[in-house]
Every structure is written in structure tokens, then in C-alpha cells.
């Protein structure tokens with residue numbers, strides 16, 4: 001059984017399912033791939049988006065209704081994909097998985113690691129949150145120096161890989177970093193980030209098979225079922241020490257200094 005913690009299935013809400021028909025197709029596709037539980041993680045791009053919570057709740061109910069009308073025996077959970085800003089709040093009902101006040105999915109620019117991000121993430125960890133960083137393999141800065149991903153993992157930030165990255169649907173760079181992060185045991189979740197049934201599909205059956213073949217079925221089960229379940233239930237996830245990257249950080253900068261300062265605390 002696969003539990004997908006990153007999906008854009010609400011009909012006509014964000015850049016995911018454009019209408020209820022696409023939602024219906026996505027749910028069938030997910031089910032065919034072995035997904036039995038899903039977390040709906042629509043984008044929260046700024047704090048103002050929290051004003052749309054009534055619409056999120058309403059559309060979440062529509063998703064559940066579509067699944068039951070279609071005879072799909074699936075469970076659904078609600079959260080968000082929160083785009084980080086210096087003033088991002090995470091205390092709203094849709095911030096954490098099923099409002100469990102612990103696990104939440106966050107992202108930042110794909111081009112860089114914003115200077116404010118490490119400190120904010122660290123502060124969240126310190127007050128008991130478990131931030132899950134969405135698709136680190138798609139981040140250019142981390143691609144240039146994967147050791148940043150190692151630093152995040154050491155800080156207690158969990159890393160979520162998009163399954164499609166393993167096959168190159170986000171390009172060669174994301175594909176090679178995805179493999180590298182998997183080889184270094186730095187990934188804690190694999191999810192679909194499904195937006196539709198074509199370009200960014202929600203199907204995870206092939207990903208499960210691929211991960212089983214390359215890194216063993218136990219790893220597939222851990223990243224696609226056990227850890228997702230724990231996150232939903234607000235249980236601690238056992239993190240194994242990542243296999244360190246040999247390479248050094250490329251050049252001194254503020255992020256490196258901050259990460260070093262945090263490590264010394």
C-alpha cells in the first residue's frame with residue numbers, strides 16, 4: 001500500500017486538477033498505482049492564501065465524494081505545500097498534516113536556498129515541528145552542492161523526493177541528484193507531487209517498483225508507506241544518519257555560516 005504525501009488533487013483550486021473530471025481521473029490513476037491514502041497539499045504561496053481555507057475544506061469534501069462515488073477505497077488527509085517566506089506562519093488548520101501541529105510540507109525557490117530558510121526551518125524544528133522539504137532534487141543550489149541537503153537533514157528537516165525525478169521528468173539534473181540523494185540515504189519520503197494524469201502524473205506504481213529494484217523493497221516500503229503513515233499520525237520518524245557527501249561547500253557565504261552556527265548550538 002502506498003501513501004502519497006504530496007498531491008494537487010483539489011478540483012480547480014491551484015495548478016493541479018483543473019476540474020472534477022481531472023480529479024476523478026487522477027484518483028483512478030493513483031489507485032491503479034497502488035496508492036490507498038493521499039495527502040492533499042495544495043499550494044499556500046503566502047499567508048493571505050490561508051483566507052481560502054473554507055474553499056479548501058469544501059473541495060476536499062468533493063474529492064472524498066468523488067472517490068466514494070467511483071468505488072475507490074481510499075483515505076484522504078489534508079495539508080498544504082507551503083512556500084516559505086521570512087514571515088510564513090504554520091499555525092493554521094491546513095498547515096500541518098490533518099492539523100497534527102507537527103508535520104508539514106514546505107518548499108522554497110527552485111533556483112536557490114533563500115538566506116532566511118535555514119534559520120526558519122531550524123526554529124520550527126526547535127519548537128516541535130517536523131518540516132518536510134518538498135523535492136530538494138529539483139533545487140539548483142542543492143544540485144551544485146548536495147552537501148546542503150545533508151545539512152538540512154542533520155538539522156532535522158525531512159526530505160521528500162518526487163518519484164518522477166528518478167525517471168527524469170524534471171530533467172537530467174534533477175534525475176542525477178535524485179539518485180545521488182537516494183544512494184546517500186538522505187530521502188525520507190517519496191511522493192508523486194501529482195498535478196494531473198499526463199505531465200506530472202500521480203501514478204506511483206512504477207516508482208515503487210524502481211525503488212524496490214534499485215534500493216530494495218524495504219526502502220520502498222519505508223519511504224512510501226511507513227514514514228508517510230508516521231507523519232500523518234504525528235509519530236517520530238526514525239532518521240538514520242545520512243551517508244555524508246565528500247565534497248566541500250563550494251564557497252563561503254551567509255547560508256554556510258548560518259548552518260555552521262546552528263550546528264554549534
Ligand SMILES: [Fe+2]
Pocket residue numbers: 006007008081134193
Ligand atoms: Fe507540489
